[in-house]
Amino acid sequence: MTDLMSVRKPRWGLLGAGPWAEQTQAPALATHGGIEFAGVWARREEAAAALAAAHGTRAFSGDQGVEELLASCDAVAFALPPDVQAPFAVRAARAGCHLLLDKPIATTVAAARSVTDAVEGADVASVVFCTLRFAVDTEPWIEQQAAMGGWFTAHAQWLGSLYAADDAPPQTGSFAASRWRREKGGLWDVGPHVLSVLIPVLGDVTQVTAARGPRDTVHLVLRHESGASSTTSVGLSAPPKASGAGIELIGDQGRVMLPQWSDAVTSFHRAMDALLESARTGRPHGCDARFGLRLTEILAAAESQLS
Known part of the structure; x- marks a missing residue:
């Protein structure tokens, strides 16, 4: 597992530029003093450009842009729909990036398992941003x-x-x-x-x-x-x-x-810290991709009972 703490300022990328990225991930990445916000990629080029400009970082677009961003980053945060997130998470893990995933990591067990398999196969750290697990209170x-x-x-x-x-x-x-x-x-x-x-x-x-x-x-x-x-x-x-x-x-x-809880940006900062710590120590976090897979298994079992 790559030790992010051995890098003076780990480089983080963001995949996604929707409302959640605008309100939480991008502001958190831009204001976390311990990392460098390396860039934003989104399926909509104009959205990536606007969000990147708002936070003084670089925009990436297209499939080649994904590869460029991943190649330049130590870790990647996600703000994508779950079943879009899953294949990108697999790519990011295989590129050697540590993953700060959104919940749910996927809405099918097969897709969620592909993420955990990629994380474990690449020996990278992972955290799933379930807000309550990181909120201060x-x-x-x-x-x-x-x-x-x-x-x-x-x-x-x-x-x-x-x-x-x-x-x-x-x-x-x-x-x-x-x-x-x-x-x-x-x-x-x-x-x-x-x-x-x-x-x-x-x-x-x-x-x-x-x-x-x-x-x-x-x-x-x-x-x-x-x-x-x-x-x-x-x-x-x-x-x-x-x-x-x-x-x-x-x-x-x-x-x-x-x-009660509030301030998702602070919670996201704490999730970032948890990922940095997991990458530094090699100890899995309790809310990692494996836990994300378990959430998908339970929710899929519940969904199968609904008519």
């Missing part, structure tokens, strides 16, 4: 609850209102315009966030039952390795006044709620 909370143990059950709800109205036109430049989110729904968009909290606290999922609710809403009942159970409701089409997110743990210590 929630990361230590997750670690504390996992260490405490004794949890009996948990209830999670993550309901957005992105698609609250069927006849609402997609908002250009917003997450609502995301084709993959509209097709795959909250199960795949916000489901990984919920699982990224429940699994480290309650253990891996050993059984999943899924049922459809209104619109894209999905309800999950999960059994965990610890013997605890959990229930989850996720979706992107709740009425605006009903939207919100929360996770409650219930057990020997009573009831505790996941703290």
Whole structure:
């Protein structure tokens, strides 16, 4: 594994130039003092150019541009749709780049496994940006609850209102315009966030039952390795006044709620630091590509039960 810490300022690239890249990845890469923001590639040349110009870096375009960016970087961050991300992640790993992936890493088990195989075959580090695993307030909370143990059950709800109205036109430049989110729904968009909290606290999922609710809403009942159970409701089409997110743990210590979180840029900085540390030490992070594969396996199992 390449030791990024042996490079005075590791060079990082960004693949993707949509709303998430504009709001989170690019600002984080541009303001992290320990790295050099080497460039942006996107499928839309004009989007890459605009984002690169906004952050004082170089734009890359076309298939040759991908190769040029990867060849010049030590690590790559992703802001691409999951099933676009997966083959690019394979290319980046094979080029020797460490990977800061977006969630989910793919929406098929085969594609997710191809990413983990490439990461392990190339001996590069990987981190999946599940925001709650890196946010200042929630990361230590997750670690504390996992260490405490004794949890009996948990209830999670993550309901957005992105698609609250069927006849609402997609908002250009917003997450609502995301084709993959509209097709795959909250199960795949916000489901990984919920699982990224429940699994480290309650253990891996050993059984999943899924049922459809209104619109894209999905309800999950999960059994965990610890013997605890959990229930989850996720979706992107709740009425605006009903939207919100929360996770409650219930057990020997009573009831505790996941703290509120904010500032995705700071969370992304912390994910970058986690990847740098994993590359330096050779120790896999708990939220790496292998964990990303497990999330895809669970979500695919749930999706297969929906009619």
